[in-house]
Amino acid sequence: xxxxxxxxxxxxDPSIRHLLDSEEIRRLIADYAFHMDMNHPKELxxxxxxxxxxxxxxxxxxxxRAEYAKTLEGIGTFFEATSHHVSNIVIDFVxxxxxxxxxxxxxxHRYRKERPDGHLWGQYHDVFVRVNGRWLFKRxxxxxxxxxxxxxxxxHPIGRS
Amino acid sequence: xxxxxxxxxxxxDPSIRHLLDSEEIRRLIADYAFHMDMNHPKELxxxxxxxxxxxxxxxxxxxxRAEYAKTLEGIGTFFEATSHHVSNIVIDFVxxxxxxxxxxxxxxHRYRKERPDGHLWGQYHDVFVRVNGRWLFKRxxxxxxxxxxxxxxxxHPIGRS
Amino acid sequence: xxxxxxxxxxxxDPSIRHLLDSEEIRRLIADYAFHMDMNHPKELxxxxxxxxxxxxxxxxxxxxRAEYAKTLEGIGTFFEATSHHVSNIVIDFVxxxxxxxxxxxxxxHRYRKERPDGHLWGQYHDVFVRVNGRWLFKRxxxxxxxxxxxxxxxxHPIGRS
Numbered sequence: 186x187x188x189x190x191x192x193x194x195x196x197x198d199p200s201i202r203h204l205l206d207s208e209e210i211r212r213l214i215a216d217y218a219f220h221m222d223m224n225h226p227k228e229l230x231x232x233x234x235x236x237x238x239x240x241x242x243x244x245x246x247x248x249x250r251a252e253y254a255k256t257l258e259g260i261g262t263f264f265e266a267t268s269h270h271v272s273n274i275v276i277d278f279v280x281x282x283x284x285x286x287x288x289x290x291x292x293x294h295r296y297r298k299e300r301p302d303g304h305l306w307g308q309y310h311d312v313f314v315r316v317n318g319r320w321l322f323k324r325x326x327x328x329x330x331x332x333x334x335x336x337x338x339x340x341h342p343i344g345r346s
Numbered sequence: 347x348x349x350x351x352x353x354x355x356x357x358x359d360p361s362i363r364h365l366l367d368s369e370e371i372r373r374l375i376a377d378y379a380f381h382m383d384m385n386h387p388k389e390l391x392x393x394x395x396x397x398x399x400x401x402x403x404x405x406x407x408x409x410x411r412a413e414y415a416k417t418l419e420g421i422g423t424f425f426e427a428t429s430h431h432v433s434n435i436v437i438d439f440v441x442x443x444x445x446x447x448x449x450x451x452x453x454x455h456r457y458r459k460e461r462p463d464g465h466l467w468g469q470y471h472d473v474f475v476r477v478n479g480r481w482l483f484k485r486x487x488x489x490x491x492x493x494x495x496x497x498x499x500x501x502h503p504i505g506r507s
Numbered sequence: 508x509x510x511x512x513x514x515x516x517x518x519x520d521p522s523i524r525h526l527l528d529s530e531e532i533r534r535l536i537a538d539y540a541f542h543m544d545m546n547h548p549k550e551l552x553x554x555x556x557x558x559x560x561x562x563x564x565x566x567x568x569x570x571x572r573a574e575y576a577k578t579l580e581g582i583g584t585f586f587e588a589t590s591h592h593v594s595n596i597v598i599d600f601v602x603x604x605x606x607x608x609x610x611x612x613x614x615x616h617r618y619r620k621e622r623p624d625g626h627l628w629g630q631y632h633d634v635f636v637r638v639n640g641r642w643l644f645k646r647x648x649x650x651x652x653x654x655x656x657x658x659x660x661x662x663h664p665i666g667r668s
Contacts, residue, residue, distance in 0.1 A: 204365055204526055215595040218611065222652060224668040244396065266653040266667060268628035270611055272433045272594045273376040280412040289379065291431055291454075293613075295653050302655065306429035306454055330383060331427040331456050337646055345427060366528055433594045434537040450592055452539065452615075467590035467615055491544060492588040492617050494624065507546040507586060 197236065207276050210313055210318045212289055217322070226257035233322045234314060240326040242340045265295040270307070282315040283323075284344035291328075294335070303335040308343055367445065368437050370481045375449055378483070379430035387418035394473060394483045401487040403501045409450055426456040432470070443476040446482075451488075455496070464496040469504055528606065529598050531642045532635055536610055540591035548579035549616070555644045556636060562648040564662045575624070587617040593631070604637040605645075612649075625657040630665055 213232060220229040230250050233239070239253050240246040247253035260267075273289035287310055294303040312324040329340035374393060381389040391411050394400070400414050401407040408414035421428075434450035448471055455464040473485040490501035535554060542551040553571050555561070561575050562568040569575035582589075595611035602657035609632055616625040651662035 200366055201362060201523060204362075204369065205522055207369065208526065209528065212597050215597050215609075215611075217608065218595050219597075220613075222667065223665065261668060266628075268611065268613065268652045270431065270592065270594050270613055272431050273379050275373050275376050275380075287376075287380065289376075289383075289429065289431055291429065291452075291613075293653070302385065306427075330429045331454070345383065346422060361527055362523060365523075365530065368530065431592065433592050434540050436534050436537050436541075448537075448541065450537075450544075450590065450591065452592055452613075467588075489589045492615070504545065506544065507583060 202276050202281070203278055206315070206320065210284055210286065211274055213276060213313065213320050213322065214271050214286070214309070214311070217325075218271050218290075221260070222267050224261045224264075226260070227255060229257055230254040233316055233325075234316060237322055238324045239322075240324075240341070242327065242329070242337060245337070263297065265297050267295070268293045284313045284320070286311045286313070296336070301334040304333040305335055305337075306330040306332070307340075314343070362441070364439055367439070367476070367481065371437055371445055371447060372435055373479050374433050374483065375447070375470070375472070378486075379432050379451075382421070382430050384427075385422045387415060387421070390418055391415040394486075395477060398481075398483055399485045400492060401485075401502070403488065403490070405497070405499060405500075414499050424458065426458050428442065428456070429454045445474045445481070447472045447474070457497070464497040465494040466496055466498075467491040467493070468501075509635045513638075522533045524603070527599070528636075528637070528642065532598055532606055532608065533596055535635065535644065536593050536596060536608070536631070536633070537643050540612075543582070543591050544589050548576060548582070550570075551579055552576040555647075556638060560646045561644075562663070563653070564649065564659060567659070567662075570617055585619065589617070589621050590615045606635045606642070608635070608661055617629070618658070623656040626655040627657055628652040629658075629662075637662050 217229065217232055230253055233250050233253060235250050237250055237253060238246070238248055246258050270291045271288050274286060276284055276286040278284045287308060290307050290309055292305045296303065307327055307329040310328060311322060311327045313320050314323045327341065328343045330343050332340070361438055370423045373491050378390065379394055391414055392409050394414060398414060399407070399409055421440050432449050435447060437445055437447040439445045448469060451468050451470055453466045466469065468488055468490040471487045471489060472483060474481050475484045488502065489504045491504050493501070515577065539551065552575055554584045555572050555575060557572050559572055559575060560570055569578050591592055593610050596608060598606055598608040600606045609630060612629050612631055614627045618625065629649055629651040632648045632650060633644060635642050636645045650665040652665050654662070
């Protein structure tokens, strides 16, 4: 969304503002997947606020952007390729500068080591904040629906009844 | 979408109204997948109108919300986990209170029994109605593109040429 | 989107115009997947402008709609079924009549020959133009993240770092 679109959004009524914000948030979610699959650790970290929190599983996550950037260092050498498919995105606005969302993800992983491709089916539960006119991740939590041939064994469950 | 957004939508022109309605319908489609994967039969049935029709396959479906709720009783014990990924959503408005859509779905199923994960690739063909300001499923029909290791063998085909 | 919605869009400010255009472009991307999976070569070709360019891989693609239509002739007999899942769509507007986008795709293929299902994970990089009030593909390029049991072996890579 261009700067012009951003500015005109501020003049419009709340419903249109939410439509424009939702587009930007969906783009942020897509950009995360893109930079993960492209192995762009710097661009990934830049999608998060300084005091972010990332929770991938029990004992696996980060507090703050600097710590998060460190967790990304290994992805280039560990995976031959990954493909993160995000869909089923549902967004709720807490205020004009804070939103929450639930996203379904399927992440396909091809390892550099000789082993079968790893699959993860899960949900991202996110908190976004709008800083200087730009939506960023404040908190990202992965909950896992199931895995197959995946290198991580202990995950936060989705809490299926 | 908050109540305020809903009310302001009524004042706006038809194109913006359709944008807002499309967001709500996509959310409904995502909520169906969510409650299916979470094994929430009550919340699932509440996404449908009283006189709904659900068609999963030949001889497998329901007429009316009560009958539909019964078809959902087994999912908790039959599946260890499922992940429904919905995308490619195309929506057409028949009127301000009726819409139709086509959605692509991939449903991954992990069984409680010892057997390989089951996969279904398909299309949902849906009819929605807006009741008391809320979009609900009036009719949901699943057409199947293909399956792998799936427990259901006879499905309605997509009609590929 | 109805004709009425189209016309009212022209009166609105640029941000709303982009929202409406984005909906139409996402629909175009979904329609491509739909007509591919339905084996509708004529409807597929009609989604492209006359002087389009399609790049599926090195030495595999087409210049112009007529040449593109020819590449589609084999899909009906080669595949028993396919399912193209598009998500992570990010759209940028170059002008009111030109846009670019990046889309993630997972394409599942079931062959008529006795062989395992083929999988392709990739990215579409597209250019769209608006002709006579309708968005069409001007250029579609597939970059491949990875494949499994796929009949095509040489692809343009996504350029992972």
